[in-house]
Amino acid sequence: MRAMVYHGPGQTALTDVRDPEMTDEADAIVRVEATTICGTDLRILAGEVSSVTPGRVLGHEAVGTVVDVGSAVRTVGPGDRVLVSAVSACGSCRYCRVARYGQCLGGGGWVLGRTFDGAQAEYVRVPFADTSAHRLPGGVADEEALMLSELLPAGYEVGVVRAGVWPGDVVVVIGSGPVGLAAMMTARLFSPSRIVAVDHASSRLGAAREFGADITVNNAVADPVPTVRQVSGGLGADVVIEAAGRPETIELALRLGRPGARIASVGLHGKPAALHLDEQLTSDITLTTGLADTSSVPALLRLLDSGQLDPRKLITHRFAFAEFEHAYDVFASSADTGALKVVLTP
Ligand SMILES: [Zn+2]
Ligand SMILES: [Zn+2]
Structure with a gap:
């Protein structure tokens, strides 16, 4: 089969590889019908x-059709259309028992495309299929379900749920990339009084308005603190979701929250960030970090099925598998191409 293979830093290519085989009785083999980068x-x-x-x-x-399952698999079978979760879960370890699949101790967690061969391929072996694959309701389209493999759960679980968005809250989302937009879309489910989107690129703030932001601030041009104070009775935000992943955006999140604020970091950080605990000592702030568990997938699928979520607007580009290398280029130059999510189908 053809698959996108990592050949070392800077090198990835559509390559002929052997079809995946089941190695455990809890595995499933899925024919990939939609995948993304x-x-x-x-x-x-x-x-x-x-x-x-x-x-x-x-x-x-990935989203696809099950072609084979191991003898221990009970919940999905050949012919089922399934969502493959980005996070695999053994289902029985201490963390899986409390749905913290991202921390799985039994061989799950983020393994697909990292320590196991992944889903940018014609077929993928899905470990622990009972907990890692979800049968799709009939009315849900492949590409909208695909947004639930990781992106919506990341914004929802690590941002909205961990920060505890309540009705009436003033919510600031820093970073209007795909994860920030997913956080805005799912924060709306809790009826915040205002969502303020902060980003340094005007083009991304345009998207933020479409995903539920009431107010946008370009922080390359203006400090967002006065705007957030103004819409929060002078106090600051109840919730700040940091989805940009830079040291300065964590510092900004701390400046934007009111005393007692809940601040959730969802951004992928590559460098240390400073916490000014000398200044924040008495401000009673809760700061959370995390990895998506994808434990919200069943709930998000129900919201999709009932039409209360429309993640299709996250998809900006569609390609055939044969165009995979080009799709990487388009996704990597999102500042120029405006790419949010790119979908690849056979
Ligand atoms: Zn586990
Ligand atoms: Zn990912």
Whole structure:
């Protein structure tokens, strides 16, 4: 089969590889019908993820049809259309028992496209299929379900849920890339009084308005603090979701929150960030970090099925598998191409 293979820093190519085979009775083999590229794939390509070694098939998000299952698999079977979760879960370890799949101790966690061959391929082996693959409701389209493999759960679980958005809250989202937009879209489910989007690129703030931001601030031009104070009775934001992943955006998040604020960091940080605990000592702030568990997938699928979420607007580009290398280029130059999510189909 053809698959996108990592051949070392800066080198990835559509390559002929052997079809995946089941190695465990809890595995399923899925024929991939839609897959996508994640910001993490670009970090792998930059050589920043040392656990990914040359020869690895990339990709951790997919929708497809089950073609075979191991003898222990109970919940999905051949012919089922499934969402493949970016996070695999053994289902029985201490963390999986409390749905913290990202921390799985039993061989799951983020393994697809990292330590196992991934989903940017015609077929993928899905470990622990009972907990890592989700049967799709009939009315849900492949590409909208694909946004639930990782992106919507990341913005929702690590941002909105961990920060605890309540009705009436003033919510600031720093960073209007795909994860920030997913956080805005799912924060709306809780009826905040205002969502303020902060980004340094005007083009991204245009997208933020379409995803539920009431107010946008370009922080390359203006300090967002006065705007946030103004819409929060002078106090500051109840919730700040930091989805940009830079040291200065964490510092900005701390400046934007009111005393008692909940601040959730969802951004992929590559460098240390300073916490000014001398200044923040008495401000009673809760700061959370995390990795998506994808434990919200069943709930998000129900919201998709009932039409209360429309993640299709996250998709800016569509390509055939044969155009995979070009799709990486388009996704990597998102500042010029405006790419949010690119979808690849056979
Ligand atoms: Zn990812
Ligand atoms: Zn586990």
